[in-house]
Amino acid sequence: MRRLIRDRRLWAVVVGMVAAAVALKLSPDVTPRLAPIGALLQEALAPLQRVTFRASAAVRDAGGYLVDLPRLRRENERLRAQVEHVDILESQLEELRQENRRLNELLGLKARLDVASRRLLAARVIGRNPDDWFSYVMIDCGKRDGVERGMVVITAQGLVGRVTSVASHAATVMLLTDPQSGVGARVQRESSQAQGVVLGQKGRGDLLKMKFFLHDADVRRGDRIVTSSLGEVFPSGIPIGIVTEVVDGEGGLVREAWVKPLVAFNRLEEVLVLGARGREGG
Amino acid sequence: MQLRVWALAGLVVLATVLQTSLVPFLQVSEVRPDLLLVLSLAVGLTFGPREAGWIGAAAGLCEDFLSGRQVGLFTASLALVSYLMALAGQKVYREHVAVPVMAGFVGTWMLHVVEATLSLVGGIDSNWHLMGLPTLLEAGANAVLTGLAYGPVRRLEGLFSRGGRYVAGRRPGAWL
Numbered sequence: 001m002r003r004l005i006r007d008r009r010l011w012a013v014v015v016g017m018v019a020a021a022v023a024l025k026l027s028p029d030v031t032p033r034l035a036p037i038g039a040l041l042q043e044a045l046a047p048l049q050r051v052t053f054r055a056s057a058a059v060r061d062a063g064g065y066l067v068d069l070p071r072l073r074r075e076n077e078r079l080r081a082q083v084e085h086v087d088i089l090e091s092q093l094e095e096l097r098q099e100n101r102r103l104n105e106l107l108g109l110k111a112r113l114d115v116a117s118r119r120l121l122a123a124r125v126i127g128r129n130p131d132d133w134f135s136y137v138m139i140d141c142g143k144r145d146g147v148e149r150g151m152v153v154i155t156a157q158g159l160v161g162r163v164t165s166v167a168s169h170a171a172t173v174m175l176l177t178d179p180q181s182g183v184g185a186r187v188q189r190e191s192s193q194a195q196g197v198v199l200g201q202k203g204r205g206d207l208l209k210m211k212f213f214l215h216d217a218d219v220r221r222g223d224r225i226v227t228s229s230l231g232e233v234f235p236s237g238i239p240i241g242i243v244t245e246v247v248d249g250e251g252g253l254v255r256e257a258w259v260k261p262l263v264a265f266n267r268l269e270e271v272l273v274l275g276a277r278g279r280e281g282g
Numbered sequence: 283m284q285l286r287v288w289a290l291a292g293l294v295v296l297a298t299v300l301q302t303s304l305v306p307f308l309q310v311s312e313v314r315p316d317l318l319l320v321l322s323l324a325v326g327l328t329f330g331p332r333e334a335g336w337i338g339a340a341a342g343l344c345e346d347f348l349s350g351r352q353v354g355l356f357t358a359s360l361a362l363v364s365y366l367m368a369l370a371g372q373k374v375y376r377e378h379v380a381v382p383v384m385a386g387f388v389g390t391w392m393l394h395v396v397e398a399t400l401s402l403v404g405g406i407d408s409n410w411h412l413m414g415l416p417t418l419l420e421a422g423a424n425a426v427l428t429g430l431a432y433g434p435v436r437r438l439e440g441l442f443s444r445g446g447r448y449v450a451g452r453r454p455g456a457w458l
Contacts, residue, residue, distance in 0.1 A: 009331070009369065010369075013362060013365060013366060016358070016362065017358065017362055017396070017400070020354060020358035020362075020400060021358075021399075021400050021403035021404055022403075023354060031351075031352050031353045034347070034353050037347065038347035038348070038350070038353075041344065041347045041348065042347070042348060045295070045298060045299055045302070045348075048295070048299045048303075049299055049302055049303040050303075052299055052300060052303035052304055053303035053304075056303060056304045056306075056307045057307070059307075060307045
């Protein structure tokens, strides 16, 4: 203890500390006056500080990334699953949107055709003739829905065919393109109105042949063909197709024309069944 | 000017730069290591009280200028603590690894006490409120860093104590 008390250096420290405290107390305005020196020091150190600060920030960011990596991976997986789910929903939404558009077109058809007095029944295509896609289709409505044999089936584009057999919950529709199909038709042109029968053709895909009743029937390429009022089965004015070629029939006795149907038979999904006139179609 | 002074001045500049641009990234809450104190203590234990006082004063002055506080407060505090710790270091076997670690720990507490006392006497807002867990954690960090810095500073002192001058392009072992 005595040695400590005698230590002059320690006394110098104590005196120095007291002097510093007194100096701090007596000169509160010294700091503003020394500010230029501080600014100079700051100016000199700034380039070094900038480099170190950037490097430190980069290291911190990299470290933060490494620390966050497991969390980011989990989040990435979760978001990826979410994106897949949204993709599926979007696909379903697009499907429903297209279906809605088709159904709206089908409903709009009723106003355009001479079928105002008939009920319309929307049905879905659930099957096809495996031997020939352009022959028959099965729909998901049957007797319980009011479907009867002979009823006409259409889409927004035009005539599809007619019901040939009916089960309780399903029915078979013979397409226009079936070789056994025959529909009374006419040219939908004011200056012509030539009449005939549209027949399905085996082995010609979805092409139809129209045989005219008169040898000099006025028909041209591009004419629109619609159902005529001759038959009892089909209402008049339902679009069938467009004439692609006019030819002379066998022996030159009748005129014939190849007709491209307006309905895309290979992409049928929803159809409308026309109920009987004055009765409920379902 | 002697090479040793330049080297020590360079260390002060380096510590100041790191304290202002690296340590903020290591700060947790209000706890952060004090590299200027670490340097002053390591230099004090290695070179002696006189150098410790000067290095402490220079480092403290840098911190005072850069922090915008009352100029002189940290200068006096750091110079005093460095000097006293170096003085105490002369009484112990400095080769032991625990010496710089203990110096870092005790020096941190001492610095806070001296700074708070001077602030109180000088009518400046004191940092008494930081005494406690933050200071304890800071003392721990400073203790570890002083232990790490002590070795390199001693090696530096070894270069100067050979009394030679540096010849460019030759290894440290080739000091003349």
